Amino acid sequence: MSHSSTLSPSPADESWTVSGHDGAPLLVIGAGPKAIALAVKSHVLRAVGFDVPEVIAVERDRPAANWCEGRGWTNGRQPLGTLPEKDLGFPYDCAVWGDSQDPVMGELAQRMTGFSWTGHLLDRGGYARWIDRGRPQPSHREWADYLEWAADRVGLRTVIGEVRRAELVDGGWALGVDSGNGQTVVHGCGLVVSGPGPATGVVPTDGDRVLSTGDFWRLTAEGLPEWARRVMVVGAGETAGTIVRELALSLDRDVTVVTPRATVYSRGESPFENRYYSDPTGWAGLTEADRREFIRRTDRAVFSQEVQRELAPAANVTWEPGRVVGTRHTDDGQFVVDLVYAQKQRRLPTDLVVDATGGDPLWFGQILGPRAEGALRAALGGPVTRDGVERAIDASLAVTGLPAPLHLPNLAAFAQGPGFPNLSSLGLLSDRVLAAYTPSAHRESARSRTRRSPATSRTEQTGSRFSLPSTNAGAAHP
Structure with a gap:
């Protein structure tokens, strides 16, 4: 299978040469925290020799738009509901990629700290002021600034437009994107649905009362x-x-x-609850009733x-x-x-x-083409329901049994851990997704090449002028 062309046709030809799974990128609908975390981890992994896909986000507005005022989800002044140290790399555990004693894992973690919340503050000259003010929660607008900073530093490629169709094509995905000035088709090896989708609600709205x-x-x-x-x-x-x-x-x-x-x-935000958000080890061993009760008490319909x-x-x-x-x-x-x-x-x-009841987690079903919809029904063994999809999510946060990966982190809580739908474990989320495109044998080969490569500069390692290990203390979630 060849994915030599990423975009076709495009009104203005641009070089979209990518590296990774057969040269095809990983596509993400939405350029929010999940897409940016994936782009940062892909950038860092490729820098140390791993063969993972580049990330391309399809976004109708701009990176981190939902965290900014005027986009319909916040006024930008609301405080972040998660500790900012739970940033794009949290929990900084590289176990998916190798043994913790391997020097390559240390380099990987070190590079990731260059894209941390504290790395952002250091780069912008605001770290000391933040500490002196008692490490206050950033506002949504400040969090958006951090996300945009990270996206810019790794050069996140973003296709501006609205996804109208997502279809399975030649073992990969093709997204039909309406840019407002015409249609663009974006091809990739896998697809991540990251955004909350349009707000659906339970009451017909009229914009007045x-x-x-x-x-x-x-x-x-x-x-x-x-x-x-x-x-x-x-x-x-x-x-x-x-x-x-x-x-x-x-x-x-x-x-x-x-x-x-x-x-x-x-x-519930004690260390006992928070542990499952940062490290879902043992989560699948809990009974179904206990997992649903845990999610209900800590993440759904709670302030x-x-x-x-x-x-x-x-x-x-x-x-x-x-x-x-x-x-x-x-x-x-x-x-x-x-x-x-x-x-x-x-x-x-x-x-x-x-x-304020939120969006429909199955909203992506509205854009699936006939082949994709048929394949999803076949994989689920019946109609596409929330319960059916939740039970079919595998370790890579994708639906089991599809010809090309469809990663649905917003529906992964029940099967894989409560932190994946929110901001509680963005680093682990990106590890889980990207590892699906790198067989373990290739990971070992990458680590061997990296050990033989000459040392790189500190700036090159971190992606920032400064590096400071993130103070990953405490653990609330959005």
Whole structure:
């Protein structure tokens, strides 16, 4: 199989020569943290002699766009929900590539620290100031700056446009990309679906009284209307938590959180829970019930402890258990939300509703071509369901049984570990994915070549003017 051409046709020919699996790149939909972590690890691995694919991201906006204001997911001022030391290389464990005593592994880890959060601060001259301020959580905007810095340093190649079709072709993947000025086809050996996809929600939005997450952040940038004094937020995850914090603390609105359970729970963040996020060793040995309970208590429909602490003194936040089944205007002019809980329906008046229940993790199914969709159904042995996909995720975070790898880290928590869908183990995620394209025999050959190669300069090793081991202490997750 040959993948000599990466892009075809292109309105402006550009050199897209790549190295790696038969010369074909690894394609990533979205240029966010996962894509950038993969690009950094690929860059570093190739620098020490490993034959791994180059990474090409397809992004409709810009790298790290979802972490910036104006893109519909944040206003940029919200604090990061994960410790910044859990950065693009965390947990800096090179076990996938060789024995920890091998000098090549030390070089690999050292090079990766050049792309760490602290490496970024050192390169920008802000490290001492960050330490002196007590190592505060960066804002989403500051985290975006870090991600863009790393993407720029490794030269992440990005195709700007929206993916309209993903199809299996000749043992690889072909993405049909709409750039707004025409169609481009991007070919690769594997495909990673990294983004959250479009926000779906559970309530039909109208952009007026019922807002999606994107509608909310766009409206707050313009100025939330004064008539919206009572706001109902549907959802109890971290997306909802940031919206509740903005409404209650920054905008001084009365907020009711609609949660599917008895109350708004806080996220478990002790060392016992966090260990599985950083190191999922033993995860697959847990019972299914325990794995799902763990994910439910630590990552789904829970507010972070930081958000809980900030909201604790607020008298303008309450909650209602239930499921929203509709919204409507009543005959007396009120706008109400219909809730169902314990098979009983209630009606609650409000001024505004924000649906913060997030996106559909199976959104990629909408862009699969007929061959890809048929192959996925065959691999799952039936319809494409969330449970079916979650059970089929292998160690490389890909669906087992497809002719070309389809990596779905956002659906890998149940089978492989809770840290893969979020920011908790980006370094391990990139190791798992890239190792799938490098057989163990090739890894040994690469290590042997590296041992015989002359030493490189410190700047070349780290990718930064400075290098400082990341202070990987603690472990929250987004």
